[in-house]
Amino acid sequence: MSLKSILAKSFAKYIYYKVQKWSNNPIDTQDKVFKNLINEAAQTKFGKDHDFASINNHNDFVKRVPIRDYEALKPYVERVVAGEKDILWKGKPLYFAKTSGTTSGAKYIPITAESMPNHVNAARNAILLYIHETGNSKFVDGKMIFLQGSPVLKEQNGVQLGRLSGIVAHYVPKYLQKNRLPSWETNCIEDWETKVDAVVEETLPENMTIISGIPSWVQMYFEKLQKKTGQKVGDIFKNFNLFIFGGVNYEPYRAKFENLIGRKVDSIELYPASEGFFAFQDKQNEKGMLLQLNSGMFYEFVLAEEFFNENPKRITIKDVELNKNYVIIISTNAGLWAYNVGDTVMFTSIKPYRVIVSGRIKHFISAFGEHVIGKEVEHALKEATKGTLVSINEFTVAPQINPESGLPYHEWFIEFENKPENLQDLAIKIDNALQQQNSYYLDLIVGKVLQPLKISVIQKNGFQNYMKSIGKLGGQNKIPRLSNDRKIADALNTEIIFK
Structure with a gap:
């Protein structure tokens, strides 16, 4: 020594x-x-x-x-x-x-x-x-x-x-x-x-x-x-x-x-x-x-x-x-x-x-009174991927208030390192985990105010591309986990490879 x-x-x-x-x-x-x-x-x-x-x-x-x-x-x-x-x-x-x-x-x-x-x-x-x-x-x-x-x-x-x-x-x-x-x-x-x-x-x-x-x-x-x-x-x-x-x-x-x-x-x-x-x-x-x-x-x-x-x-x-x-x-x-x-x-x-x-x-989502916070979405993602080979590079969540059809929902933008075999199955698991934590969100799903969340898959380095486009690549800058509007979501549309 x-x-x-x-x-x-x-x-x-x-x-x-x-x-x-x-x-x-x-x-x-x-x-x-x-x-x-x-x-x-x-x-x-x-x-x-x-x-x-x-x-x-x-x-x-x-x-x-x-x-x-x-x-x-x-x-x-x-x-x-x-x-x-x-x-x-x-x-x-x-x-x-x-x-x-x-x-x-x-x-x-x-x-x-x-x-x-x-x-x-x-x-x-x-x-x-x-x-x-x-x-x-x-x-x-x-x-x-x-x-x-x-x-x-x-x-x-x-x-x-x-x-x-x-x-x-x-x-x-x-x-x-x-x-x-x-x-x-x-x-x-x-x-x-x-x-x-x-x-x-x-x-x-x-x-x-x-x-x-x-x-x-x-x-x-x-x-x-x-x-x-x-x-x-x-x-x-x-x-x-x-x-x-x-x-x-x-x-x-x-x-x-x-x-x-x-x-x-x-x-x-x-x-x-x-x-x-x-x-x-x-x-x-x-x-x-x-x-x-x-x-x-x-x-x-x-x-x-x-x-x-x-x-x-x-x-x-x-x-x-x-x-x-x-x-x-x-x-x-x-x-x-x-x-x-x-x-x-x-x-x-x-x-x-x-x-x-x-x-x-x-940084929260309460477009419909759900009061979803960062800790809840991070925990939901962790629970949904536990015991699987799915790994995630980055993600953020935003409300989709005016979808082309159907009820509003939360849109999850996820950049995967290892993608799930079944994207819909992962979305269901995340949604269930979020419902277990947040009674407001659960009530909105049960009450047919919201439909379950949807995942938009972001291409490799898509989040880095976004951060670079707004002059915030590197250093202490980081992606918000949640937004109560569509500003980040709309900017990420060019990075989506699959919905």
Whole structure:
């Protein structure tokens, strides 16, 4: 065992006990975070506008600070972007993480000196807790790749601007820099397909032990490796045993990945966002990710079914319940206040607090009152393909409100790696699995308001073609699982090979 591997185990043990300390005292931890945030921001423009000086508890906060999405917070953000100080948080941010907004155009999410460590340390701690749990630290001697956006930053009024993954690339610890791939030059390539080709060339001769990224884009990398060598990824990289992912649910990709790799590997799920690093998988055999309660973020939750009510009830972690669908609301030391990230989560554990991402509050289908969410369609697909050879590269679902004939239905656009022998049989299984989870959908089917779902088969690389056509190929971009309109569905019509 190398010295680096021995030191990694010691550091992992230290971090484990630090995490245990706050995760075993969640209510007190969040209370301290809340009070610190209010005190630190009391003299900012936002703090004065919302009378932070008189906020003593969560009830006071709810009365003074309404829930906002980016559009509602934008007037304050624009002042920060213009170079003003002490607007949302004291001073000026270190960075703006630029993201693609669906309704607001480009979003500029501030990252401050206080919030930056959260993005870096959470990812580090996820790996260290894995080492502590499994005892596996050999991979620290190999090469690690993190498929991410370009680290090239631009300056805007004294603040650096770039993609979150590119910003984080500047904070790779020195002890990992020799192990990290791709090279800086390759990482700076903007065109995603060109970049992945370069990554293939750089990594082929290396001892790759960790591979990380959004599954859909890692899949492209794996397929290019396999095409070039004719070998399984696990044979090319014999010591590759840890896959780290985030951004989407891994389950729809698992069968495909195990086929590409040729064997099973351990995995760690992360829940990062430009607004904060919210959670990571802390146990290999426990469902859900550990919510980061000691990272400068105060959490509130609103039941998803009540979110669009006039005054939805906002609760803190002490009042959440298992297996309920909540919209996650955050206030952070980057200056986001009662901010709607747009995600929905479910708690799988409250001792400690672990969550799964169940979908997006704007990514649902309720064209007929069915309230179908991302978690439900992913689970239905998993159940329908269990024990079969069917494997799926990508999929999305949209309502078909005005079919040429018959009742309306949900249209599933699926790109198969291995197609089913009977497409109609698969559609029936998916539909039945969805009915079992969602009583509203069941009632609509039984009541003859909807007919069972239909599958449209997308050609190989069809989803990649679509993402390329809208300028969102690669990086942190991903296909929504659900849409309540036909925008994506209509764009995919040219990629359909069979209905």
